[in-house]
Amino acid sequence: MVTTTADPWPLPRVVVAAPASGHGKTTIATGLLAALRRRGLTVSPHKVGPDYIDPGYHALAAGRPGRNLDPFLVGVERIAGLLRHGASVPTPADIAVVEGVMGLHDGAVGRRDYASTAHVARLIGAPVLLVLDTTAQGRSAAALTLGMAAFDPAVRIGGVILNRVGSPRHETLLRDALAEVGVPVLGAVTRAAEVAAPARHLGLVPVAERAPESLAIVTALAELVEATVDLDAVLDLARTAAPLTTPAWDPVAAVGGPAGAERPVVALAGGPAFTFSYAETAELLTAAGADVRTVDPLRDPALPAGTRAVVIGGGFPEAYAQALAGNTTLRAELADFDGPVVAECAGLLYLGRSLDDVPMCGRLDLTARMTGRLTLGYREAVAVSDSPVARAGEPVRGHEFHRTTTDPGHGDRPAWRWDDARHGFVSGRVHASYLHTHWAGHPDAARRLVEACR
Structure with missing residues (x-):
């Protein structure tokens, strides 16, 4: 679909978030980008916050530049326009995947949730897909999810991906608990299946430094998500986002x-x-x-x-x-x-x-x-x-x-x-x-x- 900068655009979009850093956001977001692309979709990758390294993996997975959405650096008024711009060039995307930063509600120090993942999700009108590290958790995962959702009712958590699940019995326990609070589980990744990129003193090693290895990691992440995540359910969730009415940043x-x-x-x-x-x-x-x-x-x-x-x-x-x-x-x-x-x-x-x-x-x-x-x-x-x-x-x-x-x-x-x-x-x-x-x-x-x- 080709749109002008002024037309409402029903761009499907979803924000991949977590209760805290280290739950597996980058793993799931990168795998989603690559898996959706392998389905023949044009996918637009985005990252909340100032980080440069994650967008490199996003770009490799999506085949187009990874872009940042940071209200602190660019201003609240530009976020939706920058999303639309990034999803429009070089060609209009079929879906945008936005990886969050830190915990869902963690904003700039001393500014409440300003520049947080929740803040950006509100600004772009996107549902949230919550990634949960379920290590050493059972029914408490449902309580955590319910608390994350209730903390800001303006942020809609549309589904959960269970990460680092220990066993089939553990998965059943988690799914049953989340069903009690009405949050659908869209995927479950076991600890044994987890794929990780190498790290350095400032985070992950950038894609450009390990091009062949990085491509292998992205391919493995795509296969992981294809095997463990209900991609049709993710697409359905992304389609619930309201049309973007803000003109594209120019x-x-x-x-x-x-x-x-x-x-x-x-x-x-x-x-x-x-x-x-x-x-x-x-x-x-x-x-x-x-x-x-x-x-x-x-x-x-x-x-x-x-x-x-x-x-x-x-x-x-x-x-x-x-x-x-x-x-x-x-x-x-x-x-x-x-x-x-x-x-x-x-x-x-x-x-x-x-x-x-x-x-x-x-x-x-x-x-x-x-x-x-x-x-x-x-x-x-x-x-x-x-x-x-x-x-x-x-x-x-x-x-x-x-x-x-x-x-x-x-x-x-x-x-x-x-x-x-x-x-x-x-x-x-x-x-x-x-x-x-x-x-x-x-x-x-x-x-x-x-x-x-x-």
């Missing part, structure tokens, strides 16, 4: 269209070491008039011909430090590059002098090292200095997620201020910090960067 409208006829080349870092990038970043840059091209700092000896600006997002440079150091020609080019450079987290580390004593680009006078401490959370920042992506005094919302630290922690011209402290670096035309941002929430960043190229 990157061209967000940036006001191209600023001129020239299309400057903007290099966007990719490859296994730099996997953290939202799909909307490239879309906004393109809409603002850029010719976006990918550069892999692990393998490409030079920036794309004619590059006028560089964007280096997050990832795992610490896992590839020696290989990054070995690409001396690209490091030297970036050290001398005179166009605008925007770097977030991994990009910040790559631009420094060294990472755990391994040489990096040396564009910024800082050293970086791994620590045992995880820095994680949403940030409300204010730009301290004018830069290629922000004007001094401009408020921006972002997210930190790292186990590294830099010395110094900020430059003479910091990039941001939050919590009464300065963060990051603005040096010449370079803007670098630990803050991950979603440019759909402040699209002027894309327009400002492209204008800086000219």
Whole structure:
């Protein structure tokens, strides 16, 4: 079905949630995406929150970009439009599957359920499929489900998938208990059948780092869901969602269209070491008039011909430090590059002098090292200095997620201020910090960067 941005769209959709992290949301969501695709359906994958890694597995399963729905980063008013946009390109989807974050009702710290899975489910009008880790649980699983549903009556739990079921007798006990509270069981996965992806210090290992192995995992997840989940019942649940009436988010409208006829080349870092990038970043840059091209700092000896600006997002440079150091020609080019450079987290580390004593680009006078401490959370920042992506005094919302630290922690011209402290670096035309941002929430960043190229 092809729709315009203004027509109501009866997009079937379902949110995969859980009472807490670790219940198996990613396993079930990824398996659902792959299994539905194997049925011949066009499936649109989405993730609540700022996470970059789960959407990589979603993309591999669905065959189209995994996209994030995060009210904190982009604003409540954009969530339904971003869902519709993601489900519309490159072709309209038959169903959208949205994986939640943490527990169903867990929101940003100190903000009740703001930016929680429940919040997003309400914003997009989607029923919830609750994944329950049933280890060491019997009838209490029904009480837990009933409590999750009653806690916010505006969130509709339409079914449950039992995970880590111990035996056929255990499954029967659970099904009988849930029947007592009127919640249908749409699937049951035994402990022996569980499939897991390898983990690292910041979560799962990204798909791009283990392409053949990741494909095998996704195939196994599809087979697991096909064998244990009633896909017809899931589709029926997804079809109960009301039509989407919000127009699709439009990157061209967000940036006001191209600023001129020239299309400057903007290099966007990719490859296994730099996997953290939202799909909307490239879309906004393109809409603002850029010719976006990918550069892999692990393998490409030079920036794309004619590059006028560089964007280096997050990832795992610490896992590839020696290989990054070995690409001396690209490091030297970036050290001398005179166009605008925007770097977030991994990009910040790559631009420094060294990472755990391994040489990096040396564009910024800082050293970086791994620590045992995880820095994680949403940030409300204010730009301290004018830069290629922000004007001094401009408020921006972002997210930190790292186990590294830099010395110094900020430059003479910091990039941001939050919590009464300065963060990051603005040096010449370079803007670098630990803050991950979603440019759909402040699209002027894309327009400002492209204008800086000219």
